[in-house]
Amino acid sequence: MPMQTMQKRVGFVAHEAIDKDVRERYLRELRSRGLEVKPLVANPFTRAHALLDFIRLIEEQECSICVCLDEKNGICARMIAGHTHIPVLAVFPLNNESGRSVPTLPPLTIADPPTAEAVATLVMGRCAMGSPRHGDAHTQNQVPSSYPETCVHATKSKFTEEDARWIENLSQQFRPKLVESKRRSISTPKSSTLDFSLELRHIISLAKTIAEKYKHQSISPLHYLAAIIEFRECAAHDALLAAGLDTALLFEQIVDNFPPGEAPDTTTIFAPNEDATALVGLAKQIARKRQRKVLTTSDLLEGMIHQAGSQAEVLLASFGVDKQKIDELIVQQKLRGEELPVSPAPRKTILPDQIVEFDPAxxxxxxxxxxxxxxxxxxxxxxxxxxxxxxxxxxxxxxxxxxxxxxxxxxxxVNEPATEKTRSPLILRCDALSPALEVIEHAADSLLEGKIVAFPTDTVYGIAVDATNRDALEKLYSVKGRERTRAIAILIHSTTLLKNIVREIPEGVDSLIEEFWPGPLTLVFKRPSHSFSGLSQDDTIGIRIPNNYVALSILSMVCRPLATTSANISGRPDATNAQEVLAQLGSSIDLIVDGGPAGGGAPSTVLSVVEKPYRILRQGPVTREQLEKVIKVPIVD
Structure with a gap:
């Protein structure tokens, strides 16, 4: 069958860790085949919102496939595959081994060998079949409990009829029963989006904690079931009790059925395995069938008891779980409700001609x-x-x-000391490389409410407040015991914010930013006289982008500069872990995000670029020799 001459659209996502020359090589090869490529450089940790916006864009543009150049752990490709109906072709240019050594999630396909020519050949074959439609991936009544891992070996330079037959078979994993689903159409991808209830979010987070406790490298349906038993404030736990189950005995059986623990791995991301992914997909289908916009723990439990052959289903059946009774409890809504948090109602504007009366008493x-x-x-x-x-x-x-x-x-x-609190700060623990979304959201909400939050950076632990909140900034000075004559720097998550904060970026400073950000270098700039005046008594401002996943996740969620100083009382040693923060500051702060030990153990280097010669105000991990090598001008101490 001859190839179509009309131009086809292809999504192209490259992890920011992939070298620019490598990205350009793949882009040139794809465009040389006459493809219209929609590119994005992404980081699933610090730029998740941008990645999700891009996924919506390529769906609206009806792209035939999305190519993802990713690191070996495959986080970026799996995130895309979990949020779109478009087939995802994962390419690991940094991986010298076979593609089968990389963990996958359906519908994820891996290119092996990961050459630009092989990838372009596969993409051309996929484009020959046309663009998949959004409704096709959600029209089945059953979700298979497991998917075969797919690894594509493409060494040919031409697309043959044999390749066409192979891709047609492979496409069934991407768009099952495409012909039968023509009678059903969904206008936009957003119509089928499901939000998770607060209880279900807690269950997912707790399942990860349980997997980590038993040294498992992935999350299975058994972990979800154990989390449902542990967390009693959810509809699924109520259903198990209503079915007459002995939850304590069931939990013991779950632990007995756990696989043996593996050696701890610092790069473990605790991704759901194939059975867990299929389970969540089945739960989504149940919720959509009942025309609900919120996915709840009861949907997860119902999917669990109907997922034939899974360990959780077999274990529940051995305890005599009555599937029909649980279905009736859920359908008749006899369980507690689970909803999304309700946003506060907007304030009503009182017009001048309105008369408001108050009771004098x-x-x-x-x-x-x-x-x-x-x-x-x-x-x-x-x-x-x-x-x-x-x-x-x-x-x-x-x-x-x-x-x-x-x-x-x-x-x-220093102004009046902060009023002593009667309670200890809330401490939330999270993975240093993959912080839980719930922890990041809680920290962001606290900062936007004017509270003081401590979290790790790539140097030491810091305490931070919203830099645009003058009252919170005064509280930070008071808690720190810091003289008002000493400035406080801010942390940002992107250089895009830098241009809106400083008066100008001096010549040559761009090279310092490119070399040392994110990292332990604070640069002091001139600021507009009306902006961030509470941070310093002169017209300067210190700015840094930290090289720490937890800190960057919080900054990205808040989307505002954070006034940040080391988490210690002035004159005392810097805190390098959450316990040291608690010992020094105690109840004077509101929240501690415990992401493990801080990266560097020493404060950042502070370099003033206000005027030449540039001056080091505080020596830290970045030395004067390193700075001079990049900027090519003398720097004074």
């Missing part, structure tokens, strides 16, 4: 309560100050005199 009561709270806060502040003075008296005379002078100086430069 209510207003008086509120004023009395507010006055009582202020008096109580003042009494507590006096009690804290008295305790500090009494503690200073207990030290020997010389030390007492030095402490007294230190306290006076601090009062002259």
């Amino acid at each position: 209510v207003v008086s009561a509120l004023e009395s309560r507010l006055l009582s709270q202020r008096l109580a806060e003042k009494d507590k502040s006096r009690a804290v100050e008295t305790a500090l003075q009494e503690e200073a008296i207990l030290i020997d005379n010389n030390e007492s005199e030095r402490k007294s002078i230190s306290l006076k100086n601090e009062r002259s430069n």
Whole structure:
């Protein structure tokens, strides 16, 4: 069959770790075949939103296939495959071994060998079949419990009839029963998108924790079932109790059926295995069949009991689970409801001609309560100050005199100390290389609410607030015990923000940014006089992009600069782990994100590029020799 002469569209995603020359080689080869390529350079950790927007774009453009140049772990390709109906061709140019050594998720196809010519040949073959439609991947009543791993060996330079037959068979994995589904059409990809309930998000996170505890490298349906038993505040747990199951005994049987643990791997991402992926797909089909917009734990449990042959289904059947009874409980809505968090209602604007009446008695009561709270806060502040003075008296005379002078100086430069809290900060633990979305969202929400959050960076642990929130910034100075004469730097997640913050980027500084960002180098620029005035008393501002997944994930989620300083009291040692942060700052902060030990253990190098010669204000991991080698001009200490 001759190839079509009309131009075909192809999505092309390259992980930012792939060298630019390698990306260009693949792009040139694809375009030389007459293909219209939609490219994107992505990072699934720090630019997830951009990746999801690109997936929607290539679906709207009806691309025939998406080629993904990825690292060996395949995270980027698997993320795309999990969010689109378009076939994904994974290419691992950095992997010298066979493609079968790379873990896959359906419908993911791996090119082997990963040469530009082989990839272009496969893409041309896929384009010859036309563009898949969004509704095709969701029209089946059953989802297979497992998928064969697909590895494509393409060494030919021409597309033959034999290749066409092979690709037609392979396409059945991408778009099952395409002909039968013509009677059903879905206008846009967004119509079939399902959001996960809060309870289901907790179940998924807990399943990962259980897999990590038992040293498993992937998540299976058994981990989901164990999480349902552990988390009692969900509809699925209620269904198991209503079915008369002994959940404690069931959990013991689940643990007995767990595979043996493997040696811990620092690069483990705890991705769902094939059975778990098929289970979630089946649960989605159940939710769509019932025309629901939210995927719940009850959908997951119902998919589990109907996933024939899976370990979870066999185990539940051995306990005599009545499938019909659980189905009736779910259909008749006799279980607790699970919904997405409701966004707060927008404030109603009061027009000038509207008259608002208040009850004088209510207003008086509120004023009395507010006055009582202020008096109580003042009494507590006096009690804290008295305790500090009494503690200073207990030290020997010389030390007492030095402490007294230190306290006076601090009062002259620092506002009233932060009110002592009665509770400890919330501590959320996460994987340093793959932080849970729930943890990142909680940290972002806390920062946007004006709270102080501690998290690891590539140097030391830092405490941060929203740099645009003046009240939060004042609180940060107070908790830190930092003099107002000393500036606080900000962290950003992208150089795009840099141009909107600084007055100008001096000549030659671009090379420093390209070489050392993200990394332990803080650059001090001139800032507009009206912007971020609370960070410094002059017209300068220190900026850095950290090289840490947890920090970058939080920054990307917040989408605002974060005023950040080391997580310690001024004059004390820097904190390099969550325990040291808690020991020094205790209840004076609101949240600690425990992502393991900090990367460097020493603060960043601070370089002022306000005027020449550029000056090192603080020596850190990046030395003067390294800076001069890049910028080609002398730098003074």
